[in-house]
Amino acid sequence: MYGKIYIIGIGPGSPDHMTPAARKALASSDVIIGFSLYVSFVREEFPEKKYEISGMQNELARARRAIDLADQGMTVAVISSGDAGIYGIAAPTLEMMQRRGSNVEVEIVPGISALSSAASLLGSPLTNDFAVISMSDLLTPLEVVMKRAEIFAKSDIVTVIYNPRGSRFPDNLRKAIDIFAKYRDPNTVVGIVRNAYREGQSVKITKLSEIVPEEIDMLTTVIVGNSETFVYRDMMATRRGYSKKYSIDA
Amino acid sequence: MYGKIYIIGIGPGSPDHMTPAARKALASSDVIIGFSLYVSFVREEFPEKKYEISGMQNELARARRAIDLADQGMTVAVISSGDAGIYGIAAPTLEMMQRRGSNVEVEIVPGISALSSAASLLGSPLTNDFAVISMSDLLTPLEVVMKRAEIFAKSDIVTVIYNPRGSRFPDNLRKAIDIFAKYRDPNTVVGIVRNAYREGQSVKITKLSEIVPEEIDMLTTVIVGNSETFVYRDMMATRRGYSKKYSIDA
Numbered sequence: 001m002y003g004k005i006y007i008i009g010i011g012p013g014s015p016d017h018m019t020p021a022a023r024k025a026l027a028s029s030d031v032i033i034g035f036s037l038y039v040s041f042v043r044e045e046f047p048e049k050k051y052e053i054s055g056m057q058n059e060l061a062r063a064r065r066a067i068d069l070a071d072q073g074m075t076v077a078v079i080s081s082g083d084a085g086i087y088g089i090a091a092p093t094l095e096m097m098q099r100r101g102s103n104v105e106v107e108i109v110p111g112i113s114a115l116s117s118a119a120s121l122l123g124s125p126l127t128n129d130f131a132v133i134s135m136s137d138l139l140t141p142l143e144v145v146m147k148r149a150e151i152f153a154k155s156d157i158v159t160v161i162y163n164p165r166g167s168r169f170p171d172n173l174r175k176a177i178d179i180f181a182k183y184r185d186p187n188t189v190v191g192i193v194r195n196a197y198r199e200g201q202s203v204k205i206t207k208l209s210e211i212v213p214e215e216i217d218m219l220t221t222v223i224v225g226n227s228e229t230f231v232y233r234d235m236m237a238t239r240r241g242y243s244k245k246y247s248i249d250a
Numbered sequence: 251m252y253g254k255i256y257i258i259g260i261g262p263g264s265p266d267h268m269t270p271a272a273r274k275a276l277a278s279s280d281v282i283i284g285f286s287l288y289v290s291f292v293r294e295e296f297p298e299k300k301y302e303i304s305g306m307q308n309e310l311a312r313a314r315r316a317i318d319l320a321d322q323g324m325t326v327a328v329i330s331s332g333d334a335g336i337y338g339i340a341a342p343t344l345e346m347m348q349r350r351g352s353n354v355e356v357e358i359v360p361g362i363s364a365l366s367s368a369a370s371l372l373g374s375p376l377t378n379d380f381a382v383i384s385m386s387d388l389l390t391p392l393e394v395v396m397k398r399a400e401i402f403a404k405s406d407i408v409t410v411i412y413n414p415r416g417s418r419f420p421d422n423l424r425k426a427i428d429i430f431a432k433y434r435d436p437n438t439v440v441g442i443v444r445n446a447y448r449e450g451q452s453v454k455i456t457k458l459s460e461i462v463p464e465e466i467d468m469l470t471t472v473i474v475g476n477s478e479t480f481v482y483r484d485m486m487a488t489r490r491g492y493s494k495k496y497s498i499d500a
Contacts, residue, residue: 007374016269016274017269017271018269019266019267020268021267083366083370084374085366085374085375085376085377086369086376086377090377090487092490094373094482094487095489098480108370110267110362111362113363116259116336119333119335119336120259120340120358120359123344124257124341124343124344125335126335126382127337127338127340128337128390129381129384131381131407132379134379139490140490140491152381155398157401232344232348233353235344237344237345240337240341241389
């Protein structure tokens with residue numbers, strides 16, 4: 001008898017932003033597998049569960065372990081913060097299942113993504129078309145990362161930057177910002193959100209020319225606005241064209 | 251005494267995918283303003299609330315009304331399905347507040363976005379960098395929409411298509427698909443999700459050369475994979491490079 005794997009996005013880490021679907025999946029699991037920081041976000045609510053905690057870089061080991069346990073008939077939760085499908089544990093798990101020809105049941109539970117969390121704290125920067133890019137070149141070649149940054153910078157696309165700066169890639173964010181600076185106005189609005197909806201939350205709105213990459217770390221999401229992004233009070237938002245199309249008189 | 255505006259992403263429409271934060275905001279509101287379909291997703295749970303329902307195209311009227319009611323001291327919820335910050339009601343509301351110089355308190359509550367809902371039902375297509383584009387040219391000029399489609403098609407970026415086909419823009423999806431077909435392999439995996447996590451849900455995985463735009467409507471999200479997107483069992487997923495970097499032996 002086979003078990004089941006739930007791949008769960010637990011959201012930013014605050015209980016208020018975890019869905020009932022994620023809670024039900026966690027409640028029905030025998031084991032919860034995840035990176036230590038993510039486990040710390042659910043442990044208090046599910047203290048009776050068995051946990052298997054692993055380091056940041058061990059996605060494949062976690063996937064392999066989940067399949068092994070499910071093969072033994074267990075219900076296994078594999079968790080990521082945010083949405084597990086966006087730079088998270090979902091794809092490595094499915095990739096490993098394919099490699100092993102696994103037929104174990106799998107269900108993916110969506111979570112509030114870092115892009116939604118960050119955007120909601122900033123205002124509404126993602127109103128219109130946008131792109132999402134990670135600064136990590138551990139799995140994607142650096143030239144591909146920078147080529148994509150250039151494409152988005154050039155074409156005035158609002159860009160969400162995940163994994164902006166890590167100890168193994170300390171300089172990529174600065175490189176990307178230099179590329180954006182080549183194509184965009186120095187006053188382009190940029191939002192910087194660290195630890196969205198959890199302890200130590202900080203929200204900053206600045207401009208392209210004033211970003212200090214050295215102040216940014218892996219727990220941060222950066223959103224670079226476009227030529228339609230404005231600031232009102234302490235919020236940033238991107239116009240979608242209402243003011244062009246309709247009279248927007250108050 | 252001023253009131254408050256909550257701008258709330260209620261998620262796909264199933265109670266299981268609405269966050270506690272969204273529920274609390276709805277519970278504490280005097281009035282809930284929204285497009286009729288979205289209101290139908292919350293009305294059962296909050297039957298005692300006052301509702302103001304408006305048509306799809308009246309974003310600015312809804313925003314104006316929310317500010318008026320908050321100015322009178324009421325707590326007002328303005329809702330969108332998915333995440334209100336992604337092609338939703340958040341930006342028009344902030345834009346209208348700016349126009350009116352409104353100082354009313356505002357809080358934006360993130361929701362499970364259509365991109366996360368669709369991706370989770372398909373597998374894990376958004377593993378790596380991706381872009382999001384709407385086919386509607388009601389507020390964005392058609393040439394900009396198609397230029398962006400071309401940029402994403404050309405650069406092998408996984409692309410999420412919102413508002414793929416409406417009665418006022420019946421042909422844009424076909425135009426965009428033709429552009430993708432110019433640059434991408436005809437076998438590129440495409441996922442099509444209609445009514446994610448609600449009545450009438452359908453999930454289909456097909457390939458670029460076999461999409462039938464005429465079968466697609468406004469309640470659908472389309473995800474065009476890239477050269478790293480594969481199909482396993484009934485799921486699609488995009489590799490992030492694990493198999494290149496590490497041994498992915500089972």
